[in-house]
Amino acid sequence: EAGVTQFPSHSVIEKGQTVTLRCDPISGHDNLYWYRRVMGKEIKFLLHFVKESKQDESGMPNNRFLAERTGGTYSTLKVQPAELEDSGVYFCASSPPGWGEQFFGPGTRLTVL
Amino acid sequence: RKEVEQDPGPFNVPEGATVAFNCTYSNSASQSFFWYRQDCRKEPKLLMSVYSSGNEDGRFTAQLNRASQYISLLIRDSKLSDSATYLCVVPSRAGRRALTFGSGTRLQVQP
Numbered sequence: 001e002a003g004v005t006q007f008p009s010h011s012v013i014e015k016g017q018t019v020t021l022r023c024d025p026i027s028g029h030d031n032l033y034w035y036r037r038v039m040g041k042e043i044k045f046l047l048h049f050v051k052e053s054k055q056d057e058s059g060m061p062n063n064r065f066l067a068e069r070t071g072g073t074y075s076t077l078k079v080q081p082a083e084l085e086d087s088g089v090y091f092c093a094s095s096p097p098g099w100g101e102q103f104f105g106p107g108t109r110l111t112v113l
Numbered sequence: 114r115k116e117v118e119q120d121p122g123p124f125n126v127p128e129g130a131t132v133a134f135n136c137t138y139s140n141s142a143s144q145s146f147f148w149y150r151q152d153c154r155k156e157p158k159l160l161m162s163v164y165s166s167g168n169e170d171g172r173f174t175a176q177l178n179r180a181s182q183y184i185s186l187l188i189r190d191s192k193l194s195d196s197a198t199y200l201c202v203v204p205s206r207a208g209r210r211a212l213t214f215g216s217g218t219r220l221q222v223q224p
Contacts, residue, residue: 031210033210033211033212035212035214041216042117042214042215042216042217043157043200043214044214045205045211045212045213048209048210048211055210056209056210056211058211059211091156091157095210099210101159101162102159102210102212103159104156104157104158105156106155106156107156
């Protein structure tokens, strides 16, 4: 069974540009999460989708970040405009309906110059 | 005070050694706890879940002390392949699925 996939694996952009990250959850997983780890800090929660609905977006840092999950399948996380402090690794995770284990994707390493 | 605190290490131990990590958490209402393992530049992977006083899986034992609000992970007979960062993870708030991660404890098992 395929795991959580994320694209791209790496992205290098300049400050002020826009970047869109994509996450494909495990098939059948209604729950989809975004987390990020900035340099030297612990992994932090960003938001949680249940199917296409945002269940919890308490971790979103500011309105430069926009997450969508149209149709309840894959999700995108757009950063516009990107700032230097947005650099880090963005992880996506998914879990089945209910309170199951969260399976993490390999992450997208974002570098903002 | 951080929600989840861990000793960052590194813990350098020889093969075959027993090593224990501790983690303290601040939310006394937490009901479930997790240890994740993260290899260098890889994603976190669930190692163990702890819902009551403890859990054991082969060489790994997790124990929970609710009164003192700490969780421990014991690894017996360490293998070279156990070298990784071990993350203590707690649900952020009751009823929410967001996870709060500790900063991790790095383990290096040496031959």
